[in-house]
Amino acid sequence: MSRPHLRPDGPPGATDTLVRGETYVLTTVYALVFYVATALLVGGLAFRVWQYATTPAPLKIPTTPAPTTRTGVWFRMAREVVLFQSLFKSNKWIWLFGYLFHGALALVLLRHVRYFQEPVWTVITLIQPFGKYAGFAMIAGLGGLWARRLLVPRIRYITNPSDHLMLGLLVAIGLSGLGMKFLAHTDIVAVKAFFLGLMRFNPQPLPADPALLIHLGLVAALMIVFPFSKLLHAPGVFFSPTRNQVDNPRERRHVAKWATARYESGK
């Protein structure tokens, strides 16, 4: 990793050297943290997906009525992932808050794509106005979910400390982000330079803005816990046999490798 290049702000001096030193440490630490977090997120998720994909589903167990064709299953999965169909059947409040949160999060994430590319795709530019305010919707959704977790006895009963922590983490990420957007602006040009630099393995100095450092630190924490936590529901849903299997057991014989090896080898 090359040494961060500092933008010339003025004539070099003692204070400046100090600032440069601090910025250097900070930039290096955050750069390392993001490399590690990205590696864990990508590697961890890839490992999980590999695990799920290679663990056999020995029996046909789609929750019926289920689609009888592969195409039908694609549509069923799309309805689950895009519309949260089953959750909608189950509980309108959880659906509302959950949908608000996930939908807003998707917009916010898309909005952030502009910090990772130059030039920025038109689509990303177009959603900026929506993405900007989606942060509030995200917090509202999280607030609703958190309130239910605290106020509904059934849900309080099934809650572990980590469930609160996860909500806290997401809320803190949202609030620190909104703070930078609407209260105290951070040097967004420098932030973008930092991330573009990271992607080119040539980190640029990161502004020492507390809100920014908190925001980025928490995001890195979220990336790190992702493959080790209930956030695995994201890849998990695609591998759920009750949702992704075709209802055709009479027409097509379905046998797992371990079952064939155990019962049918030699046949």
Add this chain to the structure above:
Amino acid sequence: MAKVDILDRAAGEELPDPMEMPALCPGAMAQSNPYLAQPAHNEALGFPGELIEDWHDVAIAKMGELLGKYRSLKVYLDSCVKCGACTDKCQYFLGTGDPKNMPVARQDLLRKVYRRHFTLAGKFFPKLVGAEDLTKEVLDDWYSYFHQCSQCRRCSVYCPYGIDTAEISMAAREIMDSIGIGQKYCNEIIGKVHKIGNNLGLPKPALASTLEDLEEEVYDDTGVKVRFPLDEPGAEILLVTPSADFFAEPHIDGLIGYAKVMHEAGVKWTLSSYASEAANFGMFIGSYEQMRQVAQRIRKAALDLGVKRIVVGECGHAWRVAYSFWNTLAGPWDFLDPNYPVPQHICEFTYDLIQKGKLNFDKSQNDHMTLTFHDSCNVARASRMGDMPGGQFEIPRAVIKAVCNNYVDMAEDTIREATFCCGGGGGLLSDEIIDIRKKGAQPRMRALRQVVEEHGVTHMAAICAICKAQFTKVLPEFDFARDTIVSVHQLVSNAIILTPGPDDDEDEDDDAPDGAPETEDDED
């Protein structure tokens, strides 16, 4: 035990809603335990006779083995976000208020041990993520609460990730069996199937004499010689039905219905004494091996008898195993006639004949009843009938409507894919746990009460041997008559107009002439 529901309600008070939320009563059902299997029951299935010395390590190793064999288990233990969508969906929770009967909490009994032993978070931060060691107390909880799950999959309909508690409870029961903690009801019955061929342990002579009696009974009733063949080589169809159909009420009336339909279809059919059982309790204990062994009996019987088709009688979980698993466990069925579904449900069989106009009915024979239909959980959420998704809901209803004039559905959120378990499924149909069975039946009984009071429903039809046995037992607890529950093919049997054979008596007395005008009865 006090009457579970409704009866102590003041007159005029609104009927309780089937979905009415109970207050949380932690530990309310912690003492509900089915009898442990005797060593002989366990050993007959290849399980240790009783709790083994190193049970902890063996249980954890077994869990690891299952995690590698079943994607469902692995994905479902990882994916739950504790959103709470399932918490009010289980009939055992609605009936008891015990929070450990909420599907997610039931899963958590296994998940907390999974997290402790198989996840980094649980190894390093057990308190934070709710991970726990497998202690004797946890094991006791497993035995109690994984036997308060009927594996009905109602929760799996509502989970945003399709998490199916049935998969978890099957795994838990398999782990318990592997360390010598078997459940008597299931394991004893599976042993009987291996040894004798059916759950009830009815040997061939008993079966043969029962069927002879039935032939006489039907002849006395109708003057038509309807056959109940057993082990007849050269038959085209093998009928595999739950053994309760051979003697229990109202099951047996269903069996008479199947025989009459076969008679009218003019097909050669037979029952098998070797495979005299459609039920497959191997599923309840989560054992692929046991389930396979039981399923293989049917394959052998079909081959030995040289049949071309297999039809399955009215049984919920049996239909799940037959429809969803037989091809996997005992297939390929390439020796059967590919022009018919393999296997075919008796309702599909009858429906097909109705569609082709081959059956004639006098619907007025059922006019003393107003029917509703209880969708059996395994049929509704784990199988299909016909070509279209949802055929499992429409075909039985179409059969009922073809033979009855008065039919009303129960509340929409209690039928079809949202149907409740009868309360006795999944290996819970054992008398020592009658308390949980009654409480689990409460939501269905409330839904029934609504249509009884609002639409004058008199009878509820079902296509599952367990549902029929369970309702026969619990209906009186809710102030309904025991015989409120009927078989679908009992209704068919009542209404079907039989064609006399060459050696039958001529039309004697009360057979309604073909095409007689249907009597108008009080309908809503």
